Amino acid sequence: MSPTLETLQAxxxxxxxxxxxxxxxxxxxxxxxxxxxxxxxxALADEREQELETGAVQPVPLDVAIARLEARFPG
Known part of the structure; x- marks a missing residue:
């Protein structure tokens, strides 16, 4: 007999x-x-990782990325 939802939750x-x-x-x-x-x-994650490894793009610090997003989407 399988356990009940309540038993599993507990x-x-x-x-x-x-x-x-x-x-x-x-x-x-x-x-x-x-x-x-x-x-x-x-596939997109692999592409982005490759771009970072080859220097095709530069990483953006988290605080800068958040500030950019907050400026673009206030509130």
Whole structure:
């Protein structure tokens, strides 16, 4: 017999915060089944990494990127 939702919830809530966060990441990932979109994001990430490695683009510090976004999208 499989455990009930309430039983699982009680067990999960006994986990540490870090373990619950890892479990949440895994559960969300299990719902994301658009393989085509994932492949496109992976390809884009690989392209961006290559651009950084070859010097084709320069990295932007996080605080600068956030300031630019806040200026572009106030509020």
């Amino acid at each position: 067990e999960v809530l006994r986990l540490s915060l870090a373990d619950r966060a890892r479990l949440l990441d895994r559960l969300i990932a299990s719902l994301d089944v658009d393989c085509e979109a994932e492949a496109a994001w992976d």
